[in-house]
Amino acid sequence: MQNFHISLADTSSTSASQCFISTDGVFNSRARILGGGTCINAGFYTRASSSYVKRVGWDPKLVNESYPWVEKQIVQKPNLAPWQKAVRDALLDVGVSPFNGFTFDHKYGTKVGGTIFEESGRRHTAAELLASANPQNIDVLIHATVQKLTFDTRGKRPKAVGVIFKDENGKQHEAFISKRSGSEIFVTSGAIGSPQLLLLSGIGPKEDLKKLEIPLVHHNKFVGEGMQDNPMNTIFVPVKNHVKQSLIQTVGITKKGVYIEASSGFGQGRDSIQCHHALGYLCFGLSKTYNFWMNEQIGQLSTIPPKQRTKEAIEAYKDTKKDLPFEAFKGGFILEKIAVPKSKGQLKLIDTNVENNPAVTFNYFSHPRDLESCVEGIRIIESLVKSSDFISNTGFDVESTEKLLNMSVKANINLIPKQTNDTNSLEQFCKDTVITIWHYHGGCHVGRVVDPNYRVLGVDRLRVVDGSTFTISPGTNPQATVMMLGRYVGVKILRERLGKEANVV
Numbered sequence: 001m002q003n004f005h006i007s008l009a010d011t012s013s014t015s016a017s018q019c020f021i022s023t024d025g026v027f028n029s030r031a032r033i034l035g036g037g038t039c040i041n042a043g044f045y046t047r048a049s050s051s052y053v054k055r056v057g058w059d060p061k062l063v064n065e066s067y068p069w070v071e072k073q074i075v076q077k078p079n080l081a082p083w084q085k086a087v088r089d090a091l092l093d094v095g096v097s098p099f100n101g102f103t104f105d106h107k108y109g110t111k112v113g114g115t116i117f118e119e120s121g122r123r124h125t126a127a128e129l130l131a132s133a134n135p136q137n138i139d140v141l142i143h144a145t146v147q148k149l150t151f152d153t154r155g156k157r158p159k160a161v162g163v164i165f166k167d168e169n170g171k172q173h174e175a176f177i178s179k180r181s182g183s184e185i186f187v188t189s190g191a192i193g194s195p196q197l198l199l200l201s202g203i204g205p206k207e208d209l210k211k212l213e214i215p216l217v218h219h220n221k222f223v224g225e226g227m228q229d230n231p232m233n234t235i236f237v238p239v240k241n242h243v244k245q246s247l248i249q250t251v252g253i254t255k256k257g258v259y260i261e262a263s264s265g266f267g268q269g270r271d272s273i274q275c276h277h278a279l280g281y282l283c284f285g286l287s288k289t290y291n292f293w294m295n296e297q298i299g300q301l302s303t304i305p306p307k308q309r310t311k312e313a314i315e316a317y318k319d320t321k322k323d324l325p326f327e328a329f330k331g332g333f334i335l336e337k338i339a340v341p342k343s344k345g346q347l348k349l350i351d352t353n354v355e356n357n358p359a360v361t362f363n364y365f366s367h368p369r370d371l372e373s374c375v376e377g378i379r380i381i382e383s384l385v386k387s388s389d390f391i392s393n394t395g396f397d398v399e400s401t402e403k404l405l406n407m408s409v410k411a412n413i414n415l416i417p418k419q420t421n422d423t424n425s426l427e428q429f430c431k432d433t434v435i436t437i438w439h440y441h442g443g444c445h446v447g448r449v450v451d452p453n454y455r456v457l458g459v460d461r462l463r464v465v466d467g468s469t470f471t472i473s474p475g476t477n478p479q480a481t482v483m484m485l486g487r488y489v490g491v492k493i494l495r496e497r498l499g500k501e502a503n504v505v
């Protein structure tokens with residue numbers, strides 16, 4: 001069958017996500033489920049700007065056809081929660097204007113974006129987009145973890161021929177693509193998974209592969225390079241009034257390279273998405289593992305010297321922090337994230353087991369511009385919480401800024417050793433309290449690892465299409481653009497194969 005596709009996803013039987021800690025000392029999360037990050041994320045949906053589309057060289061017409069294809073299937077207009085309204089009004093009060101209303105479009109000022117959650121809390125995910133496929137032509141295998149790609153290396157250029165994957169019982173299988181022209185493998189394992197899989201399959205820096213005795217298929221020193229994460233810093237704002245739960249709905253898009261967003265309230269249990277996100281991005285995906293982190297009593301772990309922060313030490317520490325009171329966190333978070341970070345890092349394999357995380361370094365704030373933007377962001381939050389609109393909408397007792405900053409430092413939400421001046425110096429505060437907004441990207445950059453059509457350089461029949469290919473961050477929250485890109489590349493390929501008149505709906 002010419003259009004027969006097998007789609008593999010490594011849905012884990014125990015958790016939809018896997019925690020990883022970057023070598024910087026920041027906790028992070030990887031989705032391990034069909035639908036990827038859309039199954040564990042905060043749901044905020046917003047398109048990249050038209051200048052971004054121009055900059056990366058996408059066809060704007062096809063981009064503008066591809067975003068709505070996603071939106072009509074899984075995106076809604078949110079019902080604005082009180083905390084989000086308060087932040088919206090306060091943003092306008094402090095000059096992050098104009099108000100652009102509800103829109104998917106990226107515009108300077110304050111706006112309300114889309115969401116993949118229904119009002120009832122039901123989440124839509126990218127997995128639902130599979131409903132648009134012809135069921136005769138697609139097979140989806142879940143609990144199928146790809147170990148490596150296989151190649152025919154007899155010709156001039158290596159040719160991808162298949163994948164080796166393990167099922168839920170640990171049994172190994174090999175799947176081959178058809179020999180027919182046009183058959184290809186698409187790797188869409190995300191910004192950690194895709195560079196990891198290329199490296200495990202022998203595409204990467206030859207010296208690194210040699211150390212792990214991985215047979216070389218194609219030398220490319222850029223695989224795993226240019227890893228970036230948008231640093232996030234949050235300020236917890238305690239208020240006396242009851243605060244309804246909310247995930248991100250409002251965003252302030254400033255011209256200073258920093259975006260302001262917010263979340264609030266608690267879920268009914270430690271496993272709820274509200275708990276994980278509204279509670280300040282201090283815990284990690286839907287994994288139960290790091291719930292302990294969201295309590296301000298947590299502190300001492302970052303006093304453990306980095307080399308002693310073994311998995312066992314962290315687990316033991318976590319066990320002592322399981323039953324911390326939720327009441328300590330009555331209020332909401334206002335967060336700022338760097339839109340387009342300039343700091344860069346890399347990803348390196350630690351071993352040859354695909355189930356183990358590679359070593360990922362983001363080098364947060366190593367570029368001075370990122371630090372300047374962070375300081376700008378904290379200053380905006382400081383004035384926002386003091387604005388009359390915010391105070392009257394939330395019942396917030398104006399606390400000294402230092403007290404607010406202190407609470408964030410004490411929450412100790414990363415493994416970065418703290419300095420004594422981190423509330424006096426906003427630069428130090430940014431460095432010491434950095435966390436992730438999970439918008440990490442890079443590792444298989446266009447032009448370095450893949451060509452502009454997402455074909456892996458130096459080999460045939462292989463493409464990578466996901467956030468690992470982003471050379472620069474879309475600036476705004478990325479899920480819209482990652483899903484759009486999947487549709488965009490698919491339609492482009494179909495049109496090339498079947499002609500412009502291909503009936504693509």
Ligand SMILES: Cc1cc2nc3c(=O)[nH]c(=O)nc-3n(C[C@H](O)[C@H](O)[C@H](O)COP(=O)(O)OP(=O)(O)OC[C@H]3O[C@@H](n4cnc5c(N)ncnc54)[C@H](O)[C@@H]3O)c2cc1C
Pocket residue numbers: 008009010011029030031032033034035036037038040041042043044045046144145146147188189190191193194197248284285354437438439440466467468476477478479480482
């Ligand atoms: C907790 C969290 C909150 C977020 N909040 C938001 C938000 O509110 N708004 C927003 O726009 N973005 C948000 N994001 C970011 C967004 O979800 C990601 O940018 C996006 O999902 C990245 O898409 P991707 O396809 O590149 O990778 P992923 O979504 O990570 O998908 C990778 C897929 O590959 C699979 N995979 C990996 N390795 C293998 C293997 N070896 N074999 C088989 N399958 C494999 C995984 O199971 C997964 O399904 C959030 C992310 C997280 C984690």
